[in-house]
Amino acid sequence: MDAPHPGTNFPAAYNPQYPPAAFQGPPGQTAYPGFGYPHPQAAHPGTQAGYPGPQANYSVSPPVYSGAGPVGFPVQHQPMYNQPGGPAGVPWMPAPPPPPGCPPGLEYLTQIDQILVHQQVELLEVLTGFETNNKYEIKNSLGQRVYFAVEDTDFCTRNCCGADRPFTMRILDLMGREVMTLERPLRCTSCCCPCCLQEIEIQAPPGVPVGYVVQNWHPCLPKLTIQNERKEDVLKIVGPCLVCSCCADIDFEIKSLDEENIVGKISKQWTGFVREAFTDADNFGIQFPADLDVKMKAVMIGACFLIDFMFFERSGQKEHRAGVW
Numbered sequence: 001m002d003a004p005h006p007g008t009n010f011p012a013a014y015n016p017q018y019p020p021a022a023f024q025g026p027p028g029q030t031a032y033p034g035f036g037y038p039h040p041q042a043a044h045p046g047t048q049a050g051y052p053g054p055q056a057n058y059s060v061s062p063p064v065y066s067g068a069g070p071v072g073f074p075v076q077h078q079p080m081y082n083q084p085g086g087p088a089g090v091p092w093m094p095a096p097p098p099p100p101g102c103p104p105g106l107e108y109l110t111q112i113d114q115i116l117v118h119q120q121v122e123l124l125e126v127l128t129g130f131e132t133n134n135k136y137e138i139k140n141s142l143g144q145r146v147y148f149a150v151e152d153t154d155f156c157t158r159n160c161c162g163a164d165r166p167f168t169m170r171i172l173d174l175m176g177r178e179v180m181t182l183e184r185p186l187r188c189t190s191c192c193c194p195c196c197l198q199e200i201e202i203q204a205p206p207g208v209p210v211g212y213v214v215q216n217w218h219p220c221l222p223k224l225t226i227q228n229e230r231k232e233d234v235l236k237i238v239g240p241c242l243v244c245s246c247c248a249d250i251d252f253e254i255k256s257l258d259e260e261n262i263v264g265k266i267s268k269q270w271t272g273f274v275r276e277a278f279t280d281a282d283n284f285g286i287q288f289p290a291d292l293d294v295k296m297k298a299v300m301i302g303a304c305f306l307i308d309f310m311f312f313e314r315s316g317q318k319e320h321r322a323g324v325w
Contacts, residue, residue: 090137092174093144102294103204105179109297113290114141117149117304118283131158134313138171138301147171147179149305161186163313169305170206181206182302184309187215198224198310202302204295211299213237213306222252222311226299233257234296237266237303243311246270252307254288254300264288266304268312282312 098107116139122132138147152168169182181203188196194217204210209229216223222239236259239252247270254264269283284304288297 090143090145093140093142093146095174099294103179103208103210103298105173105177106204106294106298108140108146108173109294111290112140112146113288115139115146115286115297115301115304116141116143116283117286117301119308130155131162133158136305145174147173163309165309167309169302171301178206180204180298180301182305184306198306200302200306202299204298210295211302213299213303215310222307224252224303224306226254226296226303228295228299235263237307239307239311249285263292264300266300266307268307282308284308 093108096107096111098104099110102110118137118139120135120137122135124130125132133151133153134149135151136149137145138149139145149169149171152170153165157165157167164186166186167182167184169184170178171180171182173179183201183203185199187198197215197217199212199214201209202211202213211229211234212227212231214225214227216225220241222243224237225233226235226237228234234257236255236257237252238255238259240250243250249270250268252266252268253262254266255262264287267285267287269285284307286300286304288300
């Protein structure tokens with residue numbers, strides 16, 4: 001009994017003396033004999049004897065698991081500073097606060113009075129001659145990217161119908177969200193047929209029409225009408241009789257309904273001999289009043305795409321159309 005414990009010089013009966021206050025437990029609880037720790041409560045379940053423990057096949061998360069979802073799964077709605085297919089390093093326009101009643105995603109248009117639409121050159125289309133889905137950068141006057149537009153059309157439709165093809169154009173913002181959708185149905189393109197003329201529907205957000213652009217029949221001049229969501233006429237677009245020019249821009253004037261006042265214009269910009277001769281990638285500029293309804297600004301973007309497909313969606317080896325042809 002008095003033999004010392006192994007590794008110590010204290011006898012087995014050695015009991016160090018501590019002041020009783022050192023082991024006092026909470027008031028109202030009984031302490032163990034000789035110590036101040038309380039007895040466990042009678043109703044305390046403790047560890048169940050039948051607990052099976054972790055299963056053998058139970059997968060334990062690795063220490064580096066961040067909880068962000070499956071590996072390689074894209075995070076939705078993150079800023080897309082370098083869009084696929086777009087030039088690297090192009091800054092995006094900061095998002096302004098949305099005003100009341102503005103469709104989501106159109107708040108960018110509230111602060112600008114000019115838009116630049118630059119179509120990207122598709123190398124595969126240049127080398128093979130097969131039509132590919134068009135892609136456009138939409139910028140403000142400072143060169144900041146506002147939207148990115150991508151055509152969504154199947155291979156057979158693009159190459160069988162050419163520039164007269166119906167298409168769906170999806171316009172994305174810097175977060176990769178589709179803020180506008182443009183729907184162009186298949187329509188007649190001859191001035192000899194005054195019915196079933198060209199038109200395009202502008203939706204913002206997708207599924208909610210905010211306006212239309214419809215072609216007006218005229219034997220010589222390309223004429224279009226901008227309509228609101230109720231298909232009421234709002235503005236007119238009048239182009240030149242000869243939609244062809246060398247070393248100069250081609251202007252489509254945006255006018256009042258009586259065509260007396262010019263409120264803006266859509267200009268097809270000259271891009272140089274090489275690009276004009278071997279590609280159908282065009283640049284456009286859109287000018288409108290800064291205080292114009294934001295929905296009508298969105299409709300003018302749709303009018304620009306319709307004009308591109310009606311008159312300029314051809315390589316320079318083919319002549320541009322004149323008038324409504």
